[in-house]
Amino acid sequence: MRINNYIILLFSASLFLGCSGTSKIPEGDLLYVGHTISVKKGEEPKKVRKKIKSELDGLIRPKPNKSFLGLRPSIFFYNLIGEAKKEKGFKHWVKYKLGEEPVLMSKVDLNYNQKVIQNYVENRGFFNAISKADSIKKGKKAKANYEVALNAQYKIKSVVFPKDSILLGKEIKLLEENSFLKVGNAYDLDHIKNERSRIDLKLKERGFYYFNEDYLLIQVDSTVAKHEVDLLVKIKNNIPEKAKIQYSINTIYVYPSFNLKRDTVSKRKMDTIKYGDITIMDNKTVFKPFIFDKTLLFNKQDLYNRTTHNLSLNRLITLGTFKFVKNEFKENNTSKNELDVYYYLTPLPKKSIQVEALAKTNSANYSGTELNINWSNRNLFKGAELLNISAFTGIEVQVSGQNKGFNVYRFGGEASLIWPRFISPFQMSSGSAYVPKTKASLSYEYQLRTKLYSLKTFNSSFGYLWKENERKEHNLSLVNIAYTSPNDVSELYQSQIDENASLQKVIDRQLIFGTTYTYTYTNTMLKNKKNNIYFKGGIDFSGNSLGLLLGGNDETPKNLLGVPFSQYSKLEFEFRHYYNFNKETTLASRIIVGGGIPYGNSKDLPFIKQFFIGGTSSVRAFRARSIGPGTFDGSTVTDNSFLPDQSGDLKLEFSTELRAKIYKIVKGAVFVDAGNIWLLNETTEKPGAEFTGQFLNQLAVGTGLGLRFDFNFLVLRTDLAFPLRKPYLPKGSQWVIDDIKFSDGAWRKENLIFNVAIGYPF
Known part of the structure; x- marks a missing residue:
């Protein structure tokens, strides 16, 4: 037994030495394990010293090998494999992907790093700074130490712009008011560089095509006063004559x-x-x-x-x-x-055809495939008009959920024509970087839900799309007509209607004749920002003009072409915030608020315009469209295996998700989701569904973990979630945190929800 203990101890020691990275360090050298920087306390505020230290940390080279609890497994894997003769294969992958070559102290140039530090602090106005560099050895490891005394930072006493009589000098003088260089601010070389770039850009807005920022000189005089400088903006001598001309x-x-x-x-x-x-x-x-x-x-x-x-x-x-x-x-x-x-x-070629095979998921927890055929004519009437004609067919299934086995088959087509200008009786123009567009479209879709019913849907629209810039986008659909008609309603679905009358809304004939507008703002394309945001707001009106012409009320609705037209107003807003701790870790949050009001010719919102919640891109701890409305429990409506989609007139939803890189293409996530939907009016069919002042006490809450596999061309997402709060339980029992039992098979079967989807939830 004692021998076995010695063997285990010896093995552990060998493994520790291997992972520590010091086992194969060349004789006479040391493993470099990092550096420390000390900024001595002086007259500068603590905030300034802290910022200088943080920025200097990023300048020191080389970077040491990454460590975890004092161990360096990357060096272990590098040493584990001998010479990898091929540039691919398992050995190369272990040595250079899992592994990393040890960073030796002999590769660290202390003098060079000391000069980098000195140069940096002087460029920040600390002209009298003193920096030092040395190293500390401990066993087979070494660390570099850098020390800097900043002393006083120089401030700007005055900024003088050119007073030349030539046109170029006069134009530069006009730019003085918005200068980055302000009297009283600290001297900073980056501000001087930015000022030269600013002047150059402004001059190019004023016709100076051949001017270049290198033709500007900003002289610094540090002798004018104690710890102060004068800055003199000058045009260099002997610049090309072309640079002085306004074109x-x-x-x-x-x-x-x-x-x-x-x-x-x-x-x-x-x-x-x-x-x-x-x-x-x-x-x-x-x-x-x-x-x-x-x-x-x-x-x-x-x-x-x-x-x-x-x-x-x-x-x-x-x-x-x-x-x-x-x-x-x-x-x-x-x-x-x-x-x-x-x-x-x-x-581009005037005509083209494209065939696409897609894998897709939707918010109702359905996954499937779709085949698209697209034909395009990019210059239909010789005015850069784009004609698109497409046809599609697909199948969607629920892998898990209340609608498992009720597959959805779809086919249809769309024709759209886009003019790269505003088509309008009024004079409309845009001077942005994006050409405004007018779009007309006509589409048809046939949808078959096996064992239940089929729907035929016709859509047509005419409107405008324009972008102010890369961040702001508008979409105004002046005319938006949608007609839905049911076919082949099964006895199974009809029996469900007999038990739950609200299911009739799904297969009612619907005619929507309205106007929609959406505004989108985003800066998520700016990858280096600490905070990114996304906002999308939309309004949707239907039937107002027809209501004025034909009248009508919800008791005796008026028909158009034999179909009652829908009359309602709907608003929906979505806001997302992304806080980027670094390039590998992000805290993403989202809030959605929506509401629709039927009136005039309609008692209820059309089913396709109502709100739903739950599923792969919503509150993930609950199955798709199974939450609400309010405290209503839809699972008690019927004993049949098919459960209806729950819908509402109002919606409130929150989500927050911490995303972090685990390994190369794999990211992990921890998330919390909350939300619910409500009906505007009380109904005996769904007790507890009405919106009241207690709505915050009726939110469903769930949490979970997930993995994201980023293959560049797509992101495959898996989430495992479970509920924390079930709004349909009796009052006082809605929080179910104390009931969580991962070891209990019955609990897991009832509460654990596994979601598979393509793309991030938001």
């Missing part, structure tokens, strides 16, 4: 059939088409001239402007018609202060 636009040339593979400008005869200030060079009229007049923002005699330059390029790209967009400016031969503008455009 305006002369002729605008467009080559709409340019081919990158050959010189289609000089080797082919071109027809010349004049349209306003634009000259179109082409051997055939592929595009109508007006499209370029609406897309390009420069006009003859305009001063050159960098923003207008970039906006015009972006508008050409977002037309969706050109594969490549090339642009250049040339000095006009007859005027030294005018530029000719050239746009070389390579069209």
Whole structure:
């Protein structure tokens, strides 16, 4: 027994030494385990010293091997494998993916790091700073120590802009008011660099096409006073004459059939088409001239402007018609202060066909496949109009849930036509980087829910889409018509209706004739921000004009084409916040608030416009559409295996999720979800479903863990969740935290919900 203990002790010691990373350090060298930085206390506020220390930490090189509880498993795996002769395979993967080469003290240049520290603090205005560097050895390990005394930070005493009589100097002087350099602020080299860039950008907005920020000099005089500096903004001597000239636009040339593979400008005869200030060079009229007049923002005699330059390029790209967009400016031969503008455009193929096979999931916990065939014509009427005709077919099934076995089969098609401009009797235009669009669409879908019913749905719409910038987007559908008609209602479903009359709403014929508007704001494309947000708000009105013309009330609704038209107003808002601790860890939160009010010709909201909650992208601890409304328990309605989708007129939902990288493509998540739906009016069919002042005490709450497998082209998500609060239980018993028993099979069967989905929940 004692021998076995010795063997275990020896094995443990060997493993510890291997994981500690010191077992195979070359003779005479040491394992580098990191550094410390000490910023001595001086006159500076503690906040300044803390910030300087944090920024210096990120500058020190090299980085040590990562450790966990004093162990360095990456070095262990590196040493475990000998030479990996091939650049792929299991050995290479273990040595260079799991493993990491030891960072040795011999690779650490203390003098270089000390100079980096000294240079950095001087650039922050600590001209009298003193820095030192040394190292400490302990066994086979070594650590670098850096010490810096900041002393006093220099402040800006004055900022002097040019007083030249030349045009360039006068223009720079006009930019003084919004300078980044302010009297009394601390000296900072980055602020000086940013000021030069700011002036350069502003001058390019004022016609100085050939100017460059390197032509500016900001001199620093630190002798004017104790711990103060004067800054003098100057134009360098002997800069090119072109840089001093303010250029305006002369002729605008467009080559709409340019081919990158050959010189289609000089080797082919071109027809010349004049349209306003634009000259179109082409051997055939592929595009109508007006499209370029609406897309390009420069006009003859305009001063050159960098923003207008970039906006015009972006508008050409977002037309969706050109594969490549090339642009250049040339000095006009007859005027030294005018530029000719050239746009070389390579069209995409006019017609194309695309076949897609998709895997998908939806909020009702259904997963399935879909086949899409899309045919496009990118220049239907020679005005860059986009015609899309698509057909689809698919199947969706519930792997687990109350509707398991009731598969959904779908097929249908859609035709849409997009004009890259506003089609309107009123004058409408947009000067943003995105071309405004008018869209008309017509679609049909046939949906079969096996054993239950089928639905035929027709949709048509006409409206506008436009973006102010990359963050703000608008979608206004002036006319939105939807007609739904049921077929083949089964005896099973009819028997369900006899037990639960609200199921009739699902298969009622519906006619929606309304207007919708959505506004979206997001900055999630900015990856380096600490905080990212997403907001989407929408309004939906239906039947108001018909109500005025035809009248009608919910007791004796008026018909249009033999179908009662729906009349309601609906609002829905969604806000998301992403707090990025670092590139690998994010706290994501979401709140959804929605409400719809039927009136006039309708007693209830149309089923397709009602709110649902629960499922893979909602409150994940409850099965899809199984929560509410209010404290109503839908599972008690019927003993049959099929359970109805619960719907409501109002919705409130919260979610927060901590996402962290576990290993390469694998991320983990811990989440808490809460929410419910309610009905506006009391109903005997669903006791407890009405919205009251006690709504916060009626929220369903759940929590769980999840894994996200990020394959770049898709994210596969798995979540395991369980409820913390069940709103349908008797008052005082709704919190079920004390009932949690993971070891109990009956509890697991009733409460554990496993979700599989594609993409993040939000």
